[in-house]
Amino acid sequence: MTVDPRFYAPLGALTLGQVAELTGAALDGDGDLRVTGIASAANAQAGDLAFLDGDGKSAPEISVNAGIFMTNEANLKYVPEGAAKLVVPLPRYAHAVAALAMYRPRHLDWTGDARISPDAQVHEDARVSPGAVVGPGAVIGEGTWIGPNVSIGPGVQIGRHCQIGANASVFCALVGDHVTLLAGARIGETGFGVLASPDGQRDAPHFGRVILQDHVSIGANTCIDRGVFEDTILGERTKIDNLCQIAHNVVFGRSVVMAAFGGISGSVRVGSQSMLGGRVGIADHVEVGEGVSLAASSGLFRNIEDGETWGGTPAKPIRQWMREVAWLQKQANPKKNS
Known part of the structure; x- marks a missing residue:
């Protein structure tokens, strides 16, 4: 699944060579190949960096569209022929390092004194109680009640006639x-x-x-x-x-x-x-x-x-x-x- 930019700010694509340098992985593939996303091996699309971890005793589920893998030696045998490989002892950790270099959760950068962000969309018939905060890009639908001291994060979408309780x-x-x-x-x-x-x-x-x-x-x-x-x-x-x-x-x-x-x-x-x-x-x-x-x-x-x-x-x-x-x-x- 593609990472949702409403919740995670894209920091830019990396090349395979940059990922190898960032993680210390041994590169087997084109260093100029662009890594444009992150995903699990089962759901990776073209350009996504996937990972294979574990002891390699059982075959993992791998998407037919996956073409870039962070893997350990035990799972090399499962990497599809022709796919680019980055080989490290701890592939899950290395994958996380690369992922954090490409995306940042937007709520970590949510600052300011505004209780309801000017970038939020709150329906005129919605009610927001004292102490509640609504982040940038959030949407609150018609007739919805937001209780006291509720936190609605950046990009969150809440439909019509919902009730969100206190705190x-x-x-x-x-x-x-x-x-x-x-x-x-x-x-x-x-x-x-x-x-x-x-x-x-x-x-x-x-x-x-x-x-x-x-x-x-x-x-x-x-x-x-x-x-x-x-x-x-x-x-x-x-x-x-x-x-x-x-x-x-x-x-x-x-x-x-x-x-x-x-x-x-x-x-x-x-x-x-x-x-x-x-x-x-x-x-x-x-x-x-x-x-x-x-x-x-x-x-x-x-x-x-x-x-x-x-x-x-x-x-x-x-x-x-x-x-x-x-x-x-x-x-x-x-x-x-x-």
Whole structure:
């Protein structure tokens, strides 16, 4: 996905030679080749710098349009023939260094005394409460209420008839119509991405967005992180309770319901009409089908097909889980059951 210039200021393209010099990578390719964007390997387009990291034991998903790779020795075998290569021991870190030389989040340069930026567009029928701030390039739609002390970051688009509760913050996000964010919601913060660098662990920069479609509701103090390169998306009429965490690159379908204290790890997919009970946790990259139900406190580590009901930790089909619980109770209390 192309980095959205509404949220990330382009600092200019680099040549492959400049990227090699900046990162200390060994260059295999045309040093004058222009690097015009950044992306994951799965979604890279022509001119984008992608990366391949890890031990190389499993083949990564690679876009047919990808042509420039930051990689380590273990993943060289997966680089398509004819593609330009930059070889380094820590390709994810080197990719981040190059990315930060090409893009800068606009909210980091948001300054000034104006409560509502002169470059923002606020509909005449929208209401902005005391203490709220609206950044440059932001758009607030008709009939929308912005509560006290809310922060609407640069470039954020908020649709019609939305309600943004007190002390909420919205950055790097596109918000549809009739969306409700309760007090203290955090939309579009950097997710929990950590990468290895020569001097230890570092936070991975994020260049994606959050998209909240029409009629989505987000509970108080819930956090929804923006994507790393792709988007975090919540489909129409999805309802999220208070105190939930939804990580980067997560995609929910339509009318998903999630009860309080849930935690969804990065790149999870949850199908439409699914219901997640309180304190449900889902491990990264898991795919949940449509119409699935997860019992409260379930811990899910593998994919689920459409329409199934699971429970427990590790989660399993509900009848299997209940049989195991019943058996365990009998073993723990043999006298009571004799």
